[in-house]
Amino acid sequence: MASEADEESEVLTAEVPAELAGERIDKALAGLLPTLSRARLQALLAEGRVTRGGAPVDAKAKAQAGAYAIAVPPPEPAEPQPEAIPLTVLFEDAHLIVVDKPAGMAMHPAPGSERGTLVNALLAHCGDSLSGIGGVARPGVVHRIDKETSGVVVAAKTDAAHQGLSALFAAHDIERVYIALTRGAPRPERGVIEGAIARSAHDRKKMALVKSGGRHAVTHYAVERVFGPQERPLAARVACRLETGRTHQIRVHLASKGTPCLGDPTYGSGPPAEAVREAIRQAGLARQALHAAVLGFRHPVSGQALRFESPLPADMAALEVLLGRL
Structure with a gap:
């Protein structure tokens, strides 16, 4: 459950109108708070982070007209770990690496795909040379293809390559x-x-x-x-x-x-x-x-x-x- 020590949480408020009363609370709030998915709201409800009148709201409760408060904790930075996953490398130099990604491999860690991703494999393959511009969760990632789509992707190993590749993609010069x-x-x-x-x-x-x-x-x-x-x-x-x-x-x-x-x-x-x-x-x-x-x-x-x-x-x-x- 949420504790009073969650001082860094961002508190969002939502006013449920009378016409939404009786709907599932996660569905009603998701429609009012587009930045939060229903799955995320269900997790927040389960943790006691959704309150009405200061009291936690049961995850299975129906929406009631009135004000709700949602305490959203700050995201924890993901730190993917290196994994020795075989890669089909089409090209590699000091600046970038081009890989033929198999279907079923996510590009980077995300809920439901925390391990076995291309980023995990690249961290093991490239070591400390992988660019950090993409952030701790997506080092080296310049573009993405869907998890279940196979094929050629490029990742940056240096900041210069990351900036240059990002500019090419932004200009559609690829x-x-x-x-x-x-x-x-x-x-x-x-x-x-x-x-x-x-x-x-x-x-x-x-x-x-x-x-x-x-x-x-x-x-x-x-x-x-x-x-x-x-x-x-x-x-x-x-x-x-x-x-x-x-x-x-x-x-x-x-x-x-x-x-x-x-x-x-x-x-x-x-x-x-x-x-x-x-x-x-x-x-x-x-x-x-x-x-x-x-x-x-x-x-x-x-x-x-x-x-x-x-x-x-x-x-x-x-x-x-x-x-x-x-």
């Missing part, structure tokens, strides 16, 4: 091509998907296209191959070139065309055809079929032009072969 295997095929076969992306108002774990607010996002795509009947493809191989790099950008943009990545549990919006489901099962694909295949940039210190390609990993390669038989 070549980034992803390969997606999609349900159906986007139409037209080549085009640009443009639309601002923000966190979904209905599900905080998801991103969504929004008409106002959000961050501008642009994805260039090209259908490289279709599977099944040409007039109504069951699936497709699609190359996506990022002009911007927003959270879940390709997954959201492809889903907005009605052609989400196969195996995507978040943006799949309906099952593919039975033959495609069987191919996914046989291939052993247990994640979204998305792979960061190309990463190209100018070395931030030497100025050398660098470009790295990664072939499809085993699960996506097997799925592509099976789809080719449809």
Whole structure:
């Protein structure tokens, strides 16, 4: 439970209106306090940090109209530990390292993925040379790809490289091509998907296209191959070139065309055809079929032009072969 010694806690207040009375207290407060997720509020409730009239509120209580106080403790700085995890290193010098990240490996420690991350592996591999600009929780991290997305990523080993790479990403002066295997095929076969992306108002774990607010996002795509009947493809191989790099950008943009990545549990919006489901099962694909295949940039210190390609990993390669038989 929370103690009176929590002097550094930030105390937030929320006024629950009458129309929210009777809702779950975590849900009601999450709608009033957008900086706190329902999961975070549930933890704070369990710790006795949510009070009404000075008394702790039961985590299972229904919301009542009136004022609530939420004592949010300061975050504890994460200090990831080195872990001797094998890495597929595509390039490394004194300033940076380029790695082919497997699916299932998170970029950095976070709730639910405290160990076994790329940062843990890099700390063991690079030692004290890893850049600290990303903070103690994300040393060396310049950009991110989703935990279940495989492919090429770059990390900085020096402050100069971190600053230079960050500037390249901010200016969109990076070549980034992803390969997606999609349900159906986007139409037209080549085009640009443009639309601002923000966190979904209905599900905080998801991103969504929004008409106002959000961050501008642009994805260039090209259908490289279709599977099944040409007039109504069951699936497709699609190359996506990022002009911007927003959270879940390709997954959201492809889903907005009605052609989400196969195996995507978040943006799949309906099952593919039975033959495609069987191919996914046989291939052993247990994640979204998305792979960061190309990463190209100018070395931030030497100025050398660098470009790295990664072939499809085993699960996506097997799925592509099976789809080719449809």
